[in-house]
Amino acid sequence: MASLKALGKGAVVAARLRTETRGAVAVVLALVLPVLMGMLSLGVETGLWFASKRDLQSAADGGAISGAWEITRSSSASTISTVAALDARKNAHSADRPFTVDVFAPPVSGAYVGNAQAVEVQVRRTETLLLAKLFLDSIQVSARAVALAGSPGDYCVIALDKASADTAEFRGNATINLENCGVAANSNNDQALLISGSATLKADFIETVGGYAQQGAGMLLVDTRITHSTAIADPFENLTIPATGSCSSKTSYKITETISPTTWCGGVTFNAQADVHFQPGVYIVSGGEFRVNAGATLTGTGVTIILTGSGTNIATVNINGNATVELEAPTSGTYSGVVMYQDRAASTSGVNTFNGGANMELTGVVYIPSQEIRFSGGSSNGNGCTRLVGRSVTFTGNANLENNCTGKGIPAITRTPILVE
Known part of the structure; x- marks a missing residue:
């Protein structure tokens, strides 16, 4: 009779162990949370890169249009390059973050290679890595734009x-x-x-x-x-x-x-x-x-x-x-x-x-x-x-x-x- 009671108590304890999950959840959470936080951080960091890309595209577009205006005005090659680079920097929303600007008139890539009526602006920026530095040495975000000059007259x-x-x-x-x-x-x-x-x-x-x-x-x-x-x-x-x-x-x-x-x-x-x-x-x-x-x-x-x-x-x-x-x-x-x-x-x-x-x-x-x-x-x-x-x-x-x-x-x-x- 006593052995039966003991057996009953053991079954109760075993049942409680099977249904008690609070400790297990804590263990799983402790293991998964760092991974989730890392993925979230990488997502945020990737979003920053895309924002930087949009920023640089705005810079490239503005620089190319300004350069094309200078071609329309028959400006010198040096003036075209200077104005395009200057306006590229003005059109970047985060101009305080350094980036490189290259101007090519005529373009050196794309469908308008060698076209004297076109100007190409390439911009690039090396991004500071946060969590991504665990996987990458560096990442460079870039953008380019080509603009065609306006008509010389009516x-x-x-x-x-x-x-x-x-x-x-x-x-x-x-x-x-x-x-x-x-x-x-x-x-x-x-x-x-x-x-x-x-x-x-x-x-x-x-x-x-x-x-x-x-x-x-x-x-x-x-x-x-x-x-x-x-x-x-x-x-x-x-x-x-x-x-x-x-x-x-x-x-x-x-x-x-x-x-x-x-x-x-x-x-x-x-x-x-x-x-x-x-x-x-x-x-x-x-x-x-x-x-x-x-x-x-x-x-x-x-x-x-x-x-x-x-x-x-x-x-x-x-x-x-x-x-x-x-x-x-x-x-x-x-x-x-x-x-x-x-x-x-x-x-x-x-x-x-x-x-x-x-x-x-x-x-x-x-x-x-x-x-x-x-x-x-x-x-x-x-x-x-x-x-x-x-x-x-x-x-x-x-x-x-x-x-x-x-x-x-x-x-x-x-x-x-x-x-x-």
Whole structure:
């Protein structure tokens, strides 16, 4: 009986030992806690490295942009390097923590290696290790950025096509004078811009995504030639086509008269002897052709010509030689600065011809985003402001485009320095 009682007491003790965990938990906690604290510390330390990385990236970005501005200003190599390094340090949020800055103009790595219009900034910092020194001797955090210089000036000719050859073409025996502005070709083709025959191009600069070529006796009188650049954003990509109104019953003009904003369905023709003054407003040509024959005269201020239509029948322009066309774009409103705009739904095979010669002065932007502009004309009275933006732009005869656009509601078409890497 006594032995049974003793056995019962032993079972009770054993049961208590099996269910009592307070001591075991303490032992496990004592073993695991240092590991948990170490992992937490490493996590915090890693977070500090990522914060340092963001800080250095801000420094690199700021330095690269500043360096690109100096390239835009045609500064010396030493000035580019000095300004880029100085602004890199200014853009670091923890500038009190030392880091190294290297500036390369042109870049020595990445997609813009050797590009004289780009600057590369590399920054690095050796971090002080805490718990990580148990596993690492040291760690270096780094960042880099590449920025491309802005345009050397205003663009007065932009060819938007991104892949074809000869998207900006100057041919024949023409002399093309672009005063205080330049040409941009967005094509990545090696011959994005072409000068052929005995044509002569005078401009402040040319800029191509691909390259350019000279053939025959063609002359390129341009000091700044930028190749392998980035594409110029379409400055009017958000411009919309207005609703088409009721069709005008008159689509041919032969005499002197003044007209008000209207819609011509199937095209309109201004014949020889026509002397037509356009009152301010928007004129819509729905399908057909906006045709100006030799001997016709068109004048007007605050005028926008919209070329639209439906399906494949989008209106085009045909201004013949010896026509006098003096139209000025509005200086405010939806179409501020735009004197002529063709619907971007137009077929890419179409051609729009501007052969007005010296008697043609279009003040504003001629925007033909989906078709070719063939241009020959422009006065040289010192007060003009004409910009051509087309899928492609071809000069077939003597032309003069002036860039005296102040106060005319025409936005400057330029590009500021941008980060590209």
